[in-house]
Amino acid sequence: MTTITIADDSPFGLDNLPYGVFSTPGSARRVGVRVGDVVVDLARALDDEVFARPSLNEFMAQGYDRWVAVRERIRDLLHGEVDDDVVHPIGEVTMHLPIEVADYVDFYASEQHATNLGRLFRPDSEPLLPNWKHLPVGYHGRAGTVVVSGTDIMRPCGQRKSPDEDVPSFGESRRLDIEAELGFVVGTGSALGTSVSCGDFARHVFGAVLVNDWSARDIQAWEYVPLGPFLGKSFATSISPWVVPMPALQTARTETPRQEPRPLPYLREEQAWGLDIELVVEWNGQEVSRPPYRDMYWSPAQMLAHLTANGASSRTGDLFASGTISGAEKHQRGAFIELTWGGREPIEINGEERTFLRDGDEVTISATAPGPGEARIGFGEVRGRIVAATNTAG
Numbered sequence: 085m086t087t088i089t090i091a092d093d094s095p096f097g098l099d100n101l102p103y104g105v106f107s108t109p110g111s112a113r114r115v116g117v118r119v120g121d122v123v124v125d126l127a128r129a130l131d132d133e134v135f136a137r138p139s140l141n142e143f144m145a146q147g148y149d150r151w152v153a154v155r156e157r158i159r160d161l162l163h164g165e166v167d168d169d170v171v172h173p174i175g176e177v178t179m180h181l182p183i184e185v186a187d188y189v190d191f192y193a194s195e196q197h198a199t200n201l202g203r204l205f206r207p208d209s210e211p212l213l214p215n216w217k218h219l220p221v222g223y224h225g226r227a228g229t230v231v232v233s234g235t236d237i238m239r240p241c242g243q244r245k246s247p248d249e250d251v252p253s254f255g256e257s258r259r260l261d262i263e264a265e266l267g268f269v270v271g272t273g274s275a276l277g278t279s280v281s282c283g284d285f286a287r288h289v290f291g292a293v294l295v296n297d298w299s300a301r302d303i304q305a306w307e308y309v310p311l312g313p314f315l316g317k318s319f320a321t322s323i324s325p326w327v328v329p330m331p332a333l334q335t336a337r338t339e340t341p342r343q344e345p346r347p348l349p350y351l352r353e354e355q356a357w358g359l360d361i362e363l364v365v366e367w368n369g370q371e372v373s374r375p376p377y378r379d380m381y382w383s384p385a386q387m388l389a390h391l392t393a394n395g396a397s398s399r400t401g402d403l404f405a406s407g408t409i410s411g412a413e414k415h416q417r418g419a420f421i422e423l424t425w426g427g428r429e430p431i432e433i434n435g436e437e438r439t440f441l442r443d444g445d446e447v448t449i450s451a452t453a454p455g456p457g458e459a460r461i462g463f464g465e466v467r468g469r470i471v472a473a474t475n476t477a478g
């Protein structure tokens with residue numbers, strides 16, 4: 085038997101307890117909880133088959149009351165001694181995609197990001213389109229290409245046509261970018277023909293992850309009119325391996341910025357809440373940005389309410405991302421297209437002038453949130469390295 089010791093300043097203390105899917109050499113994938121620098125095997129520790137699965141979905145589908153009960157049981161368990169064979173040092177496990185992603189939706193909830201992209205993509209129009217302050221704009225992404233942190237990202241190929249070219253050509257993206265976002269995981273869905281009200285958010289949403297919504301700006305700019313993002317985004321979306329339970333983010337709650345005009349009734353909350361989470365974006369190990377989630381205009385509850393307002397069902401494993409997180413300051417921008425202003429203002433990375441991603445580049449996004457007292461709630465990181473395209477034949 086062993087007692088798990090957790091450093092006082094660990095972002096994975098008893099107030100966090102994020103869930104993930106891990107394996108050890110020669111063993112099957114299963115659900116674990118991260119505590120300090122170890123992963124606790126929940127299938128064994130709690131003697132419960134629902135955790136002997138290669139994703140969190142079956143557990144998430146058991147619903148809110150079970151999530152609360154299991155969190156309590158894990159806390160009790162960790163206060164005492166546990167069997168040695170349920171504890172694995174973090175360095176000895178492989179982390180996998182934590183959820184079987186059902187549907188994937190990406191919102192556009194940062195006013196600053198939407199304004200910046202409006203200026204860059206549509207320089208001759210008002211940057212913020214007329215609908216933007218009335219509804220959380222979003223699009224349906226590709227669930228099957230959501231990958232776990234650490235997965236290499238192959239540079240996408242596609243049609244692109246720059247303003248100075250007369251005709252499009254097929255080839256490797258020359259403007260490969262990132263988008264630093266927060267994603268929310270639906271634990272229990274809602275039936276077709278019903279909607280999830282803002283107040284019901286907690287009973288449906290299980291937890292949050294970090295997201296990097298890789299984006300090929302040249303493919304995107306040419307293809308997106310009038311139906312929106314398609315192949316410029318669908319080649320890969322990376323998420324962090326640890327799903328931070330929503331109750332762990334209770335202390336991080338903040339008020340959203342003031343919403344004017346007042347949203348329609350189905351988007352009203354007593355007080356729309358956001359999260360005081362600062363992300364850190366590193367490009368080849370150098371910090372380039374600190375996007376602040378607290379500045380996001382639309383709240384997570386409003387996003388889910390909007391997503392289901394037409395009676396569309398939601399399912400266990402649905403992932404909806406916030407959209408790129410950008411603050412008002414330059415060092416708070418969550419995409420390179422904004423940081424380099426469309427590639428016209430390179431930034432210096434390790435002594436070199438850089439605009440978009442090159443093969444071999446690595447991007448890491450990490451974050452912590454304030455917990456109770458002095459505690460920090462860690463998300464860990466979402467990391468990806470660009471590898472050369474191999475499907476280059478158009």
Ligand SMILES: O=C(O)/C=C/C(=O)CC(=O)CC(=O)O
Nearest residue numbers: 191192201202205263407408
């Ligand atoms: O304004 C546009 O045409 C495009 C916007 C984006 O690429 C952003 C997007 O994917 C949503 C987001 O991450 O905020």
Ligand SMILES: [Ca+2]
Nearest residue numbers: 190263297408
């Ligand atoms: Ca995005």
Ligand SMILES: [Mg+2]
Nearest residue numbers: 297317320321
């Ligand atoms: Mg994507």
